[in-house]
Every structure is written in C-alpha cells, then in structure tokens.
Amino acid sequence: MSPILLLDRVTRRFGATTAVDRLSLAVQPGEIFGLLGHNGAGKTTTIRLSNGLLKPDEGEIRVHGLDPVKHGEQIRLQTGVLTETPAVEGRLTARENLMVFGQLFGVDRPLLRRRVEDLLERFRLIDRADERVVRFSKGMKQRLALARTLLHDPKLIFLDEPSSGLDPVGAYEVRQLIHALSREERRTVVLSTHNLHYAQQLCDRVGVMERGHLRALGTAEELIRSIQPQTRVRISVDRADVELARTLLAQQFNEVDAAHTDGSLLVRSNATPAISATVARLVDAGIRIRSVVPHEPSLEDVYLALHKPQLTA
C-alpha cells in the first residue's frame, strides 16, 4: 500500500535555524501516527510543510501522491488540520464559524448545513450553536475547532495538540473521537502531541522528533524494547524499613531508586531475578512490604531516554 503521507529527506530552515532536518517518514492510510517532541522540535513545521503552507528547502513531500508545493490547494481540500490554537472567530457564533469555513472548503450549502448540525451535535455544541464564540471556554473552542477540521470530510487529519486546554473529560472524549476517526471511519490521523500517555494509548506508530531530526520511529512497543530491556519492579515498604530494603535490594539489582516519599523503591535489573525470591528475602529480614508492582516501561520512558543528554545538561 502506498503511503498517504511521505517525507523524503525534507529540510526547512528559518534563517540560521534548521526547523526540520533531513526528515524522512511514511504514514500509511488508516493509521494513527504520533509525532512527539518538545516545543521547537519541528512538529508544527512538518504539518505546515505537508499542507503546502511552507516550502521545503530540500527533499520531497507527497500527500495523496501530490506535491504540496505544486498542488497545495488540492491537498488542503483532502486534509483537515487542527491548529495548535483553536483559531476560531470569536465574533461569530459556533454555527457561523462552521458555515463560513465550510464555504471556504467549497462544501455545497445543503450538505454543509446537514454536516454543521451533525458536528454541532457530535461535539456537544448544539445548545450554544448560536452564541458568539468569544464567550466559550477554551475546551469548547477546541471542540469547535475539531468540528471545523471535519467539515469537508478529509481522509487525512493533522491534529496539533488536540487535548490542549481540555479538562480530563474533554481529553477523554477527544481520545475516543480520534480512535473512532481512525478505526470506524478509516481516516488517517497524524497526531502531534506532548502528551505521551495519549500517544501511547492511541498511536499505531510514533516518531520522536528533536531539533528537526527524527530520533526514533516505530510502534510504542518497539521503541520501549529498544531502549528498555531492563526488568523493573516497584516495591513499597514501610518507611522505617526503606534503608534496609534498599541495601538488600542493591545486592540483587543493578539500580535501586527511592525517589518516592511514600517508601516505594524502584528497582531495575538487566537480568530477571525471581521476584518471589526477592520478596521472601525481604520478608525474612523483617521488612514490612506493602505492595510489589511490576513497573511496565512507557513511551514516556522512551521519550525521556532519548532526551536524556538534554535533561542531564
């Protein structure tokens, strides 16, 4: 299957700053692809390049097989982009915002009216559809911006920080929506986010960007395995026993952290010592154990590992 989005050694500079540096990646139809990275890593520039808003200095981009430099208008007709800020018109009502942008995407009026009503309903904005958006909360504006992204029924959707400004319920709803867009409606989603938990739950594959470079690419599991072959267990003991437990555990595990004030110790080992034997040894030493939990590495661990030199600096 040919990729719906293809970047081949793409570079974009702004003066002396290289925002995107020889970036190559391919996004397959129907997948949820996560673009992770700090502010300034090049995620937003990548989205802008893919939609023909910016021109690459080097390299080639293909979206639906088209070159954004030459066919930007055709590409933008088939893509939907949720920008980092909601970018909704405060002077217009929610319904007017959607109608105006639907017309800007050339959607026929009868169809547009139906879609606007459906989207207002879907994003729980129907009750305040005729209220000016300037009075909306940040979460409501974000929901309206998401609705606007879907107005012209795009097959490829770029979401730049979709959970930004949303309360936990709103963030959950957006997560469900992204899942539905991909799994039920067969749309391709490129998700740019800082929210690693979000990305791990949603994305089929992720790319970690740093200063314009793609530092890692793969499924969350692949990335976790690549950086984290260690076994990790979190053992919580009575606070009075923390030091003794640490001494005993250090004899068996490579690293022992007691960073938590609640008396829990995170132990890491390249080998896989039997946890039951370890626990038995602690019990024999009179240590009062509260819990023993295997600590599964997450995408956050991958991300932090990739950015470790920066964090250390």
Add this chain to the structure above:
Amino acid sequence: MKRPYALAIVRKDLKLLRRSRPVMISLISLPVILLVVLPATLVGFAVLAEVLGVQHDLDGILQSFSPEATAPLSGYTTSQKFVYVALTYFMAPLYLILPLLVSVVIAADSFAGEKERQTLEALLYTPTTDWELLLGKVVASWLPAVLVALFGFGFYSITANAVAWPVMKHIFFPNSMWFVLVLWVAPAITGIGIGLTVLLSAWVEGFQEAYQLGNLVVMPMLALFIQEVRGVIAFDLQFVFLLGAGLWLVNAGLLYFGYGFVKRDRLTRSV
C-alpha cells in the same frame, strides 16, 4: 462558480466587520467629523471673517484654478465665494481622507487583526490559492470603504448645502469635479490605503499598530490641502482626473507588489 473561495473570504470578512465595535464606531464617526464638523467650521470662519472684516487673499488662491472652475463664482459676495471655494475645492482633499482612513481601519482589522486573533493559520489551511486569499481580503476591505465614501458624498452634499445655506441662499453643491472625485479618485485612493495596510500588516503584531501606522497615509492628503490653500495647486476637473489616473497606476503597482508579497510561506512565518 467552480472556485468560490475568494467570495467566501469576502463574505466572512464582511460578517466579521459588522461585528467589530471599534471598526463600526470608526465607520460612523469618521464621516461625521470629516463631513459635518469640518465644513461647519469652515463656514463658521467665513461668517466670522465677514463680521470682523478680516481680509483674505481668496483672489490670489483662485488664480491657480482654471476659468471653468471659477466661472460659478461670478456674482458672488466675498463670503459666498469663500464658502463655495472652501466647501467645493478645499474640502476635496479632506473628503479623500475619508475613504483612505476607512480603508486603513478595515484592512487593519482584516489582515493584522486576523493575525492578532490567531485565526490566520486556519485560513491558510483552506484550499484557497495565494491570489484568492489576497483578492478576497482586498475586495472585503475595498467594498465597504467605497460604500462609505459614496454614502459620505451623499451625506456631505446635504450637509454642505445645509450649513452654507445662511450664506449661499441656494443649492450650490456638488459640481462636476466632485462626481469625478467620488467615482474615479475615491475608489483608487481606497485601494492605496488597503495596499499599504496589507504590506504594513506583515510587520506589525495587531490591529492597533497597523491602524496607527496606516493613518500616516493621510499625510499626503493634508499636504495637498495645504498646497491648495496656498494657491499652489487647484482641485479642478482636470487636476482631479489626472490625480485619479496617477492613483490607479499606483494601485496597479501595489496589486502587482502585493501578489508577490502575499505568499503562504511568508504569511505562515508571521503567525
């Protein structure tokens, strides 16, 4: 229409314009100040000058006018001559300030305002071409500014005759020069106000800055007014026609430059 995108931008911007209180206040207050307060003040000066017996060198000023322009003045008293010249000829460059200022207000709201409201990026992601983006924005600013200029002219025709009635005792306004001014020069000068504000908007952060800088474009109009009062130039039919032609040429240059300037890549870098 196959690609109604420019029209959609026009509709969107006109809708936004109607909802902007600062812009609407400007659109109402500017004609009142320029076309009621100013002519009333000029007539007041004429009456006061006659009462106080102040001498003014009106004949010296009129020497720069063509014989056709001064023909209606025969048989007028000194005060009537002053009022006629002031409200017909001196007011011409001041009237042009109206479409200029209005176009600056609207264009500042449309271009720099969009940047300030952080809505420009969403517009850039629509399937419009750069040309449609420019055209839509320019037309959305040009149309209301020209409409205000036309209504302003109608309004001024009434107020000029009304405030001058105690001196003139008959309807004297407008003359043929004013029709050329309103239909030929005002639309051209509106385009220049928009063109300059569009270019300014690329450098400034928001509406207020664009508006304040854009206001500088009234300086040439004030210079024309001063030169006219000094008798250096005359807003007669021939001058106004040539002025309009020159301004349309500047417009063509601005549009050409604007087309090269308003590019997505450049606009994206500014958001």
